Amino acid sequence: MAAVDKNSAGVGERQYHIGVAPGEVSTVALLPGDPFRVPLVAEFLSEVQTVAHQREHLTMTGLYKGRRITATSTGMGCPSTAIAVEELVRVGVTSFIRVGSSAGLQAGVRPGDLLVSEGALRNDGTTAAYVHPGFPAVPDLEITRSLASVAQELVDGTETRVHSGINASDDAFYAETPEWIAELNRIGVLNVEMESAALYVVARLRGVRAGMICSTSSNLFDGTSLYGDIKPALKEGWMRSIEAALETAVRLEL
Numbered sequence: 517m518a519a520v521d522k523n524s525a526g527v528g529e530r531q532y533h534i535g536v537a538p539g540e541v542s543t544v545a546l547l548p549g550d551p552f553r554v555p556l557v558a559e560f561l562s563e564v565q566t567v568a569h570q571r572e573h574l575t576m577t578g579l580y581k582g583r584r585i586t587a588t589s590t591g592m593g594c595p596s597t598a599i600a601v602e603e604l605v606r607v608g609v610t611s612f613i614r615v616g617s618s619a620g621l622q623a624g625v626r627p628g629d630l631l632v633s634e635g636a637l638r639n640d641g642t643t644a645a646y647v648h649p650g651f652p653a654v655p656d657l658e659i660t661r662s663l664a665s666v667a668q669e670l671v672d673g674t675e676t677r678v679h680s681g682i683n684a685s686d687d688a689f690y691a692e693t694p695e696w697i698a699e700l701n702r703i704g705v706l707n708v709e710m711e712s713a714a715l716y717v718v719a720r721l722r723g724v725r726a727g728m729i730c731s732t733s734s735n736l737f738d739g740t741s742l743y744g745d746i747k748p749a750l751k752e753g754w755m756r757s758i759e760a761a762l763e764t765a766v767r768l769e770l
């Protein structure tokens with residue numbers, strides 16, 4: 517009797533968690549955390565089909581400027597993100613762009629500003645189960661460059677700023693202490709979110725491409741509250757992030 521080999525389980529089949537089968541997705545997937553943001557991606561698409569909705573993973577596929585695009589929600593955190601990426605790879609996705617929300621950690625990062633990730637500090641448990649602690653969590657460089665330049669084009673002439681830098685990928689939203697926030701600020705970490713470590717590490721291990729652009733929800737360093745009335749700016753940032761990701765998919769033929 518042989519134990520199950522999870523590396524080969526499910527390849528080319530309908531997937532156990534996300535419910536998607538080969539042929540139902542594009543080669544490129546946009547990844548918001550929240551299932552309620554998948555329809556925001558669909559607002560930019562034509563011929564949209566809802567492919568599956570299981571657990572926190574809603575998947576829709578449609579066309580943007582003639583190119584087939586899939587959007588799948590990852591849920592919050594690295595465990596469900598790793599599952600979503602693993603299963604999307606098994607049905608043919610070769611490029612991923614996370615379109616997230618994230619908290620700023622440096623002065624001058626304001627709600628709605630766009631954050632392009634140049635690498636993630638792996639403060640999570642999931643990637644520790646995959647690789648050596650020294651393995652870097654880095655996005656695809658071509659996708660990253662494109663996200664930064666398209667995002668800048670989209671916000672030119674507005675108050676919104678585009679920031680690029682290293683982000684933290686934390687596991688525990690409510691365990692982020694003032695000391696941890698101050699330390700991240702001190703070492704120059706730009707922002708914090710909760711999925712990129714898994715996205716980048718799993719993507720590298722599976723030989724596919726990944727990048728991330730986020731809208732700023734708050735600023736943990738200067739005290740701009742998570743709970744205040746900042747939602748319109750956050751939503752505007754989500755829409756610009758999605759547009760930057762879609763344009764990147766078209767321009768790089770992902």
Ligand SMILES: O=P(O)(O)O[C@H]1O[C@H](CO)[C@@H](O)[C@H]1O
Nearest residue numbers: 548549550592616617709710
């Ligand atoms: O809005 P999403 O994309 O889920 O991203 C951020 O929001 C959640 C925390 O509020 C975490 O998932 C974090 O990464």
Ligand SMILES: O=c1cc[nH]c(=O)[nH]1
Nearest residue numbers: 617618619708709710
């Ligand atoms: O988006 C995020 C992620 C972690 N911590 C926060 O405050 N916001």
